[in-house]
Amino acid sequence: MTDFAATRDAFHLPEGITYLDGNSLGPMPRHAVDRVAAMMRDQWSEMLITGWNRAGWYVQPRKVGDRIARLIGAGEGQVVMGDTLSIKVFQAVSAALRMRPGRRVILSDSGNFPSDLYVAQGLAETVGAELRVVAPEEVAAHITRDLAVLMLTEVDYRTGRRHDMAALTAAAHEAGALTVWDLAHSAGAVDVDLLGAGADFAVGCTYKYLNGGPGAPAFIWVHPDHADAARPCLQGWMGHAQPFAFEQGYAPAQGIERMRVGTPPVIALAALDAALDVWEGVDMAALRARSIELSEAFIAGVEAACPELVLHSPRDPAQRGSQVGFRHPQAYAVMQALIAQGVVGDFRAPDVLRFGFAPLYNDMEDVARAVEVLAGVLRQGLWDRPEHHRRAAVT
Numbered sequence: 422m423t424d425f426a427a428t429r430d431a432f433h434l435p436e437g438i439t440y441l442d443g444n445s446l447g448p449m450p451r452h453a454v455d456r457v458a459a460m461m462r463d464q465w466s467e468m469l470i471t472g473w474n475r476a477g478w479y480v481q482p483r484k485v486g487d488r489i490a491r492l493i494g495a496g497e498g499q500v501v502m503g504d505t506l507s508i509k510v511f512q513a514v515s516a517a518l519r520m521r522p523g524r525r526v527i528l529s530d531s532g533n534f535p536s537d538l539y540v541a542q543g544l545a546e547t548v549g550a551e552l553r554v555v556a557p558e559e560v561a562a563h564i565t566r567d568l569a570v571l572m573l574t575e576v577d578y579r580t581g582r583r584h585d586m587a588a589l590t591a592a593a594h595e596a597g598a599l600t601v602w603d604l605a606h607s608a609g610a611v612d613v614d615l616l617g618a619g620a621d622f623a624v625g626c627t628y629k630y631l632n633g634g635p636g637a638p639a640f641i642w643v644h645p646d647h648a649d650a651a652r653p654c655l656q657g658w659m660g661h662a663q664p665f666a667f668e669q670g671y672a673p674a675q676g677i678e679r680m681r682v683g684t685p686p687v688i689a690l691a692a693l694d695a696a697l698d699v700w701e702g703v704d705m706a707a708l709r710a711r712s713i714e715l716s717e718a719f720i721a722g723v724e725a726a727c728p729e730l731v732l733h734s735p736r737d738p739a740q741r742g743s744q745v746g747f748r749h750p751q752a753y754a755v756m757q758a759l760i761a762q763g764v765v766g767d768f769r770a771p772d773v774l775r776f777g778f779a780p781l782y783n784d785m786e787d788v789a790r791a792v793e794v795l796a797g798v799l800r801q802g803l804w805d806r807p808e809h810h811r812r813a814a815v816t
């Protein structure tokens with residue numbers, strides 16, 4: 422049994438705030454403050470350069486990767502941390518493309534996150550490949566024999582729609598292509614089973630449902646069958662077989678280590694490592710069950726109390742991640758009015774109110790309060806005030 426009251430207690434949740442935005446930035450685990458302070462005080466300040474060996478900074482990207490592996494259905498020694506997700510998308514897609522030299526097509530869907538599409542587009546333009554983008558529900562029908570790589574985000578950042586990873590991976594393999602799965606809205610949100618699905622590459626960020634803090638490093642996973650064959654395109658010195666031999670030519674390290682690029686963000690890894698303590702003992706099937714319970718209760722509550730909102734996520738929970746979107750023509754102003762009352766979700770252009778349910782710390786009281794405040798904002802037209810229409814740089 423996973424004790425979700427205990428996991429909730431591990432976080433600092435500001436007084437008066439109902440936080441339904443863990444799918445953009447997870448809240449701070451209380452003990453992360455001391456962990457980062459200790460790293461600065463005992464390691465950086467006292468050990469200086471020797472910290473790379475004495476404090477294990479150099480091996481930290483693998484050790485933290487092993488802690489994430491369990492949460493995504495991967496094995497030990499298969500995940501490594503570093504860089505941002507956009508960079509890891511490039512690293513994975515370019516390596517996959519190199520493994521299919523006779524083919525030039527990358528297939529993705531229009532629900533994918535823009536950064537993933539931009540990165541793939543830039544890569545395609547650079548190497549003379551083609552990026553094909555189709556509607557999410559048409560992906561299966563577009564898996565053709567000219568595909569090199571199927572690049573998908575498992576859970577759609579806007580609608581919460583969840584792709585069938587096992588079925589699409591099998592179809593891609595049948596057509597001779599490789600798969601790259603972005604787990605940005607899956608890791609820590611749903612029960613991912615990379616090895617079970619037979620996926621080839623996966624990447625994800627750690628500042629959303631994994632609560633690693635703003636700018637926390639991304640992860641990359643390569644199936645063990647490919648780990649010694651995949652050649653990264655960003656051939657950084659930390660992915661070299663012997664980084665400290667300072668050889669002129671590149672030789673890839675064994676296995677997943679080759680996907681490292683440069684110096685890891687050691688301070689950020691300390692915060693992330695603390696955040697992963699909260700996941701110890703969390704059963705992912707129990708997490709998924711609780712996520713569905715929360716999102717189902719929210720949908721039922723909103724549909725009963727706010728008839729003007731239109732559900733923008735799949736109604737079947739099996740086809741949804743851990744977030745729920747509703748559409749409203751004034752979604753931006755509605756979200757600002759909600760935030761002013763302490764219910765924090767986010768707005769996604771052009772008209773979506775998005776609410777993330779993070780089972781580690783959200784509970785039924787959060788759901789009830791969010792429904793009540795949302796209904797009040799709409800009933801009283803509280804969103805239609807000038808201050809709620811002004812747009813900040815980050816929406």
Ligand SMILES: *Cc1c(COP(=O)(O)O)cnc(C)c1O
Pocket residue numbers: 505506507508533534536537574578603605606626
């Ligand atoms: C959040 C998110 C990103 C963000 O990438 P960064 O490089 O970390 O800024 C990329 N892709 C997806 C699918 C996301 O949800």
